[in-house]
Amino acid sequence: MTRLLTRSFVLSSVLAASLAGAFPAAYADGKPHVVILATGGTIAGAGASVANSATYQAAKVPVDKLIAGVPELANVAEVRGEQVFQIASESFTNDNLLTLGKRVAALARQPDVDGIVITHGTDTLEETAYFLNLVLKTDKPVVVVGSMRPGTAMSADGMLNLYNAVAVAAAKDAAGKGVLVTMNDEIHTGRDVSKSVNIKTEAFKSPWGPLGMIVEGKTYWFRAPAKRHTTGTEFDIDKLDKLAPVDIAYGYGNATPTAYRAFAEGGARAVIHAGTGNGSVSSAVVPALQELRSKGVQIIRSSRVVGGGFVLRNAEQPDDKYDWVVAHDLNPQKARILASVALTKTQDSKELQRMFMEY
Ligand code: DAS
Secondary structure (H helix, E strand, C coil): CHHHHHHHHHHHHHHHHHHHCCCCCCCCCCCCEEEEEEEECHHHCECCCCCCCCCCECCCCCHHHHHHCCHHHHHCCEEEEEEEEEECHHHCCHHHHHHHHHHHHHHHHCCCCCEEEEECCCCCHHHHHHHHHHHCCCCCCEEEECCCCCCCCCCCCHHHHHHHHHHHHCCHHHCCCCCEEEECCEEEECCCCEECCCCCCCCEECCCCCCEEEECCEEEECCCCCCCCHHHCCCCHHHCCCCCCEEEEECCCCCCCHHHHHHHHCCCCEEEEEEECCCECCCCCHHHHHHHHHCCCEEEEEECCCCCCCCCCCCCCCHHHHCCEECCCCCHHHHHHHHHHHCCCCCCHHHHHHHHHHC
16 A cells, blocks of 8 residues: 555655646745756666666656656755756766766856756766865755765655755755755765765665754754865866866785776876775785876875775875875775866876865
């Protein structure tokens, strides 16, 4: 019976809203104006049955249906949607990041836009959120949101995640906190958060904890971002037309230099070493990294160990002597994002190290 009710609720609310074509007359102006930019992912996914919470096709449902599926959005904001992409986020490219960032920046400059929500696949959501945190020049709330289950599944999380994201984007007290991520009732900074569980609704974690919570449309804050973001950064999306190619190589027992050399031959301007422990580098790999550094490739030591530590400079490796950079507490995928932006501004490893400590 529940199953039938669940499905009929989802379908009837979508049907009702699409028949209505617009939001109810009560939807008078005077509410914050929030634009939803849809890019695809599971939040736009569809499965064959309500029992398919993990087997489904991502990037199927268009933005107007996502909005129609949550008519309660009209209680918190005047909402409109744009379909920027319709892709699974594991396929995001640097060009997708630039296109999305430029659209967000253009909307943020509009006086009739108070907040922006980006619906996104969860696989690389953390990378997009960190990228936008670095390059957007706005204090307006920008909130990235996804879901771990498709809207067709029992106990789907997308509807409430979207409602929460719009409520945060409409909240005056969300301004000036950098790019935010709302998942599973929590509000995270785009800088810290990462997908830490690959199949539960409680998937997104920040090693230093969330900034706050969003409950029944109200924000509750418990800390503020500690690193430079948005209007406080030296990067600007409107001055970026290309990101530097940067790749990631994993550290593990029996590691070889093959991947690092291949990345450099493929044009990588930096290689992120996702090292064991404190960013350690196998003795079988160190000579190749020294050789790549001597050819101008930046070497950035991150760690495959995530969840609340940081790579200490000159601890496991003589970074000063080798002229390498440490990624501090950034996980390898976020280190790649910062390096790909930072290398558009500097080739100096000391400047890069400053940036890794500040952003
Ligand atoms: N493939 C995943 C993505 O698009 C689906 C998801 O979890 O959103 O990121």
